[in-house]
Each structure stands twice: as structure tokens, then as C-alpha cells.
Amino acid sequence: MMSSETTILNYQALLNERKLCAAECPSCKTLMLPPRLFCTKCHKRGTRWKVLSGRGKIRSFTVIHIAATTHAADAPFVVVVVRLKEGPSITARLIGVNPLKPEDIKVGASVVADFEEASGPTSDQPDMRLVFRPYLVHK
Amino acid sequence: MINVSVVGAGQTKFGRHPEYDLRELFSIAALGAIDEAGIAPEDVEAAFIGNLSSDRFNDQCHIAPMMVDFAGMKGIPATKCEAACASSATALRAAILALESGLYDIVLAAGVEKMSDLPTPGVIETLAKAADNTFEATPGITFPGIFAVLAVAHMHKYGTTREQLAAVAVKNHANAVHNPLAQYQKEITLEKALSSRMVAWPLGLFDCSPISDGAAAVILVRTKDARKYTDAPVKIIASTQASDTMNLCDRDSLSTLYAAKTAAQKAYKQAKLEPRDIDFAEVHDCFTIAEIIATEDLGFFKPGQGGPAVEQGLTRIGAEKTINTSGGLKAKGHPVGATGISQLRELYLQLRNEAGKRQVPDADVGLAHNVGGTGASCAIHICQRW
Numbered sequence: 001m002m003s004s005e006t007t008i009l010n011y012q013a014l015l016n017e018r019k020l021c022a023a024e025c026p027s028c029k030t031l032m033l034p035p036r037l038f039c040t041k042c043h044k045r046g047t048r049w050k051v052l053s054g055r056g057k058i059r060s061f062t063v064i065h066i067a068a069t070t071h072a073a074d075a076p077f078v079v080v081v082v083r084l085k086e087g088p089s090i091t092a093r094l095i096g097v098n099p100l101k102p103e104d105i106k107v108g109a110s111v112v113a114d115f116e117e118a119s120g121p122t123s124d125q126p127d128m129r130l131v132f133r134p135y136l137v138h139k
Numbered sequence: 140m141i142n143v144s145v146v147g148a149g150q151t152k153f154g155r156h157p158e159y160d161l162r163e164l165f166s167i168a169a170l171g172a173i174d175e176a177g178i179a180p181e182d183v184e185a186a187f188i189g190n191l192s193s194d195r196f197n198d199q200c201h202i203a204p205m206m207v208d209f210a211g212m213k214g215i216p217a218t219k220c221e222a223a224c225a226s227s228a229t230a231l232r233a234a235i236l237a238l239e240s241g242l243y244d245i246v247l248a249a250g251v252e253k254m255s256d257l258p259t260p261g262v263i264e265t266l267a268k269a270a271d272n273t274f275e276a277t278p279g280i281t282f283p284g285i286f287a288v289l290a291v292a293h294m295h296k297y298g299t300t301r302e303q304l305a306a307v308a309v310k311n312h313a314n315a316v317h318n319p320l321a322q323y324q325k326e327i328t329l330e331k332a333l334s335s336r337m338v339a340w341p342l343g344l345f346d347c348s349p350i351s352d353g354a355a356a357v358i359l360v361r362t363k364d365a366r367k368y369t370d371a372p373v374k375i376i377a378s379t380q381a382s383d384t385m386n387l388c389d390r391d392s393l394s395t396l397y398a399a400k401t402a403a404q405k406a407y408k409q410a411k412l413e414p415r416d417i418d419f420a421e422v423h424d425c426f427t428i429a430e431i432i433a434t435e436d437l438g439f440f441k442p443g444q445g446g447p448a449v450e451q452g453l454t455r456i457g458a459e460k461t462i463n464t465s466g467g468l469k470a471k472g473h474p475v476g477a478t479g480i481s482q483l484r485e486l487y488l489q490l491r492n493e494a495g496k497r498q499v500p501d502a503d504v505g506l507a508h509n510v511g512g513t514g515a516s517c518a519i520h521i522c523q524r525w
Contacts, residue, residue: 008273034274034386060295060393062287063340064279068264071279079280081288081388089388091275102340107295129278 006035006047016128018115020054022088023047033088054113055135056084058106063099076100082111082132096133110135140409143235144365144372145522147176147358148484153472154322155255156352161197162209165251168354168477169210172247176358176368180211183358184243187234189220189227189250190476195265197256206251221476223269224425225511226250227355228380228479228518234359235378244364249356250477262350266475269512271385283339283347285387285513286426290341292393293428297443301341305332306449307427308345308469314456315466317496322351322472346427351472355480357487365525373490377410377521379403385515396514399436406506406519407438414438417521418502419461419489421482423510424468433508434462457500464489464497479509479518486522 004010006023011034014021022031025039026046033052038045059081067075076099083089095114097105111132118129149171151164159167165188173180186207193199203217220230227250234248254262266282275285293299309329315321327345335343358368365372381401384390390397407413414437422437424430431445439460440448448454454462465471465485468478486505488494507520 034271034389060288060292060387062280062284062291062342063337064281064284065337065339066263066281066283067279068267068276068281069260070264072260074279077279079278079284079288081393091280091386091388092278107291 002049004049006037006049008035011035012127014049015115015130018128020052020113020130021049022052022086024050031086031088033084033090052084052086056082056111058109058111059083059089060107061094061105063102078105080111080132090130093131094133095131141235141239141375141378142362143238143359143375144362145357145375145483145487146360146365146368146372147172147174148356148487149175150320150355150481150484151353152320153351153353153474153481156253157255159352161193161199161202161251161253162205164253164352164354165206165249166210168251168356169247169249172356172358178245178358178368182245183212183215183247184245185215185234185237186212186217186247186249187220187230187237188217189230189479190252191221191223191226191269192265195257196252196254212247222516222518223512224423224473224475225479225509225516225518226476228507228509228520229516231357231479231483231520232378232380232518235375238359238361244360246359247356248359248480249354250480251354252474252476253352254350254474255352259350274386274388281339283342283426286428287339287342288387289393289432290428293432294341296394297446299431299443299446301333302329303431303446303450304341304346304427305329307424307430308332310449310455311424311463311467311469314464314497315470318466318471321466321470322349323466323470342426342428348425348468348473351474353472353474353477353481355477355484357480357483371491372525373487374523374525375520376523377406377519379405379409380516380518381405383515385513387513394432395442396432396436396510396517398514398517399433399508399510402517402519403437403508406521410521412504412521416504417460417506418504419464419499420506420508421465421485422462422467422508423478424463425473425510427469429510430462430467434460437506437508456497461499464494464499479507482507482509483520483522490522490524
């Protein structure tokens with residue numbers, strides 16, 4: 001998968017292998033997440049996958065209390081925008097925190113990527129979805 | 140400079156309209172505008188109609204021909220414009236460009252949305268589709284959730300408080316008391332606003348605009364012809380639009396909307412005006428935080444000062460910078476595709492001294508700020524008294 005085209009479909013396939021990857025421009029080394037086929041800076045094609053560490057910091061967050069029908073069973077849950085160590089930023093769920101204590105969730109706090117089976121219709125091989133959990137130093 | 144003027148405006152009451160079909164709502168607004176311009180439906184040469192999602196809300200695609208036919212304008216070119224909650228401001232821009240091209244002399248710009256046909260969870264799901272479905276709606280973020288993320292970032296950066304957010308709701312409800320077409324014509328207290336049930340932390344129910352049905356329409360002509368239709372046309376002197384990334388995560392800042400700032404800078408340049416020249420504005424307060432950010436993006440207050448400004452009453456009618464005389468999306472209602480034209484109608488009323496008890500004294504210049512989706516679209520119009 002690592003040599004595959006940097007499409008959204010392949011991004012999901014890599015998540016299914018528990019790898020969080022960004023698209024990297026072969027020319028100017030710009031990292032793009034969500035992935036893109038063309039570099040946002042120099043517009044060149046031929047971007048390649050780069051595996052990210054999954055480490056990052058919370059830029060902002062919310063706790064969804066009233067969810068869309070498709071996510072209602074999970075509410076309340078936390079959604080974070082995370083700035084990854086390598087530079088790009090991504091939106092995902094934050095697990096391992098109490099959604100009823102939002103005051104304990106801090107902008108700037110360290111988090112680490114994890115993967116969990118996406119809820120919804122079951123199939124033989126359910127998609128994995130990216131989540132974050134607090135990064136604990138003593139772990 | 141734009142050389143187009145408004146010579147008629149119409150709007151349905153905003154709110155729940157189980158008694159009316161989408162086309163009926165449209166026809167009430169469109170014929171209201173046509174009557175006021177003193178023309179007949181047959182005189183309209185083209186129509187641009189804003190609508191977010193008739194396909195999901197009402198199980199109906201390709202609505203523009205259906206709308207104009209039902210309102211007596213069968214045969215004219217009729218085009219739907221979609222930019223999420225900024226749909227009808229982009230319809231307005233399309234109408235302005237059509238007039239500026241010289242192809243037409245009389246154009247209708249309108250917006251219509253009937254959201255209440257779907258039960259609330261379906262509405263939440265539909266609105267969430269105006270965010271990036273793959274990367275942001277799929278983790279479960281909702282529209283209130285998008286603006287809650289902006290609120291948390293704004294609070295973190297500037298110390299903005301929930302009380303300041305609530306002050307937006309209290310002010311806009313107070314203004315809507317004097318707007319007979321508003322969904323809620325009822326004041327609320329700060330305590331009530333703060334104690335409402337949580338939707339997406341830190342936004343409670345009273346931080347959110349409601350689910351609404353409604354339509355709004357205007358008749359536009361070139362400014363040199365405007366006095367043929369009315370003694371008090373309202374000039375549109377700027378019309379701009381900008382875009383941004385769909386994803387919040389792709390943005391450098393989460394406490395401002397780049398598309399709004401860009402469209403505003405271009406609008407001021409087009410109108411040869413500064414933010415201080417704007418007497419009043421209708422801004423896109425889909426959520427309370429959005430009004431605070433809007434007043435900063437438009438240059439009315441410095442970044443971080445939007446919260447204190449509303450708390451200190453600086454945005455009340457007749458104060459330093461009057462914001463949302465109509466009651467805003469919060470209290471007037473937000474039938475998403477109709478909102479942009481409804482904002483323009485408020486400018487039209489104010490600049491003709493027809494706004495009744497919510498009239499801004501000595502208002503010569505008004506601005507309308509209409510945001511689409513996550514802020515990925517923003518269209519701005521500036522109007523001037525004749």
C-alpha cells in the first residue's frame with residue numbers, strides 16, 4: 001500500500017493497516033493531510049505516502065451532545081482538531097476522556113493516534129477509523 | 140463599483156410552515172417583490188434561486204423551473220445556486236453579474252428552503268453534509284460542532300466567555316421582537332440563554348439558529364433605470380465572494396474565517412469604503428460565536444474584541460455598530476437557502492426607513508455577510524441609500 005497513489009481510497013486502506021499517512025510532495029516535501037493528488041504549494045503530481053508518528057497537540061475540540069442519526073448512539077463524544085508533530089492537521093474523535101467534563105480537555109494537550117473499528121453497518125472487514133487518545137508521559 | 144439597485148423585496152414569515160409546499164413559499168416571496176417593484180411576473184427576464192438541499196429536505200431536485208412556473212414566470216431562464224447557507228447571496232451575485240453583463244434589464248434573485256419536512260435528526264444530518272463528509276462529518280461532527288470548535292479556539296486565544304456568546308442571543312431576540320416576519324418575536328434572558336440544553340459544547344440550544352422554513356426575493360435592475368420603478372431604490376455598491384478549505388483542519392486559524400475576511404477586504408475596496416463607514420450590518424449568526432467572529436472579520440472590532448463589544452452593548456440598535464436589526468439568523472430564523480436574500484431585504488427596509496421600531500437612525504450604508512457551510516464560502520454585499 002505504501003507505494004500506492006495518494007488517493008482518499010488508499011488513505012483509508014492504510015488506516016485499515018493501522019497506519020496514519022500523509023501525502024508528501026516529492027519535489028518540495030510539503031505534507032498534506034487529508035491527502036491530495038497535487039501538491040498545494042508547487043502543484044506537482046506524484047505525491048507519495050509518508051507514515052506519520054501519530055503524535056500531536058489539540059488545536060481545538062467540541063463535545064457533540066446532539067448527533068446526526070448515524071452517530072446518535074455514540075453521543076456524547078469528543079471531536080478534536082489535532083496538529084500533528086510533522087505539521088499537518090486532522091479532525092477525529094478523542095477517546096479516553098470524559099465527554100461530560102470538557103473543562104478537563106485542554107487546547108495544547110498532547111494526544112496520540114489510535115485506530116478503532118468504525119461503527120455502522122457490519123461487514124466482513126469493517127473499516128478502521130482514526131481516533132486520538134491522551135498521550136500520557138508515564139506510559 | 141457595482142451599478143445595480145434593489146427596487147422590490149418580499150419575504151414570507153420565517154418559521155415552521157407545514158401548510159405550504161416549497162413552491163408556495165417561493166411564490167409568496169417572489170410575488171411580494173414583484174408587486175413592490177410595480178412590475179408583472181412577465182417582466183422578469185431571469186431568476187437565480189438559492190437553495191441548499193431541496194433534494195434531501197423535500198425529495199425534490201431541479202427546483203428552479205418549478206419555482207418560476209408556479210409564480211407566473213414560466214419560460215424564463217431559472218437557475219438554482221448552492222453554497223450551503225450562503226446559497227442565496229451567491230444567487231444575488233449571479234443576478235448582479237447577469238445585469239452587469241447587459242443581457243437582462245430586470246432580474247429576480249431569491250432563496251427558499253423548507254427544512255421542517257424532515258425530522259430533526261435528518262436536518263442535522265443534511266446540514267452536516269455541508270462540511271467535508273469524508274474527513275469531518277464522518278468522525279461525527281455536526282454543524283453546531285463545527286462552530287463549537289471555532290468557539291473553543293476563540294475562547295482559548297482571546298478569553299471569550301459563554302456569557303458573551305449568550306449576549307448575542309439576548310440582543311438578537313430583543314431585535315426580533317420588532318420584526319413581524321421573524322420566527323421568534325420574544326425576548327430571552329441571559330440566564331435562560333446560558334441554561335439551555337447542551338448541543339455541542341460550549342454551544343447550547345440558545346447559541347444555535349433554529350430549523351426554519353421560508354423564502355425571500357428581490358427585484359434587481361441597473362441603477363440608472365432604478366427610479367423608473369420606485370422613488371427610493373437601494374443601491375448595491377459592492378458584491379464579493381470568496382472561498383476557503385472545506386475542512387477546519389486545513390486552516391491556519393480556527394478563530395477567524397478567511398473567506399469572510401477576504402470577501403470583506405474586496406467589498407470595502409469595491410465600494411471605496413472603510414469598516415467605520417458601515418452604519419449597520421446583517422451578519423451570519425448561525426451560531427452566537429459566528430456573530431462575534433463576523434464583527435471581527437468585517438473589521439468592526441479588533442480580533443478578540445467581538446465578545447466584549449456585544450457584552451457592552453456596542454452592537455445594539457443605534458449603538459457604535461448596529462448588528463442584526465432583523466433578529467439575525469438566531470431569532471429571525473434561518474431557512475438556509477433564503478437567508479442571504481432575507482439579509483438583503485433587511486438592508487433594503489432600513490435604507491428606505493421602513494424598518495419600523497427596529498429602524499437604525501440615520502443609516503446610509505449597510506452590509507450583509509452571508510457564510511456558507513464551515514465558512515468555505517462567504518459572500519458580502521454593501522448597500523447604500525439612494
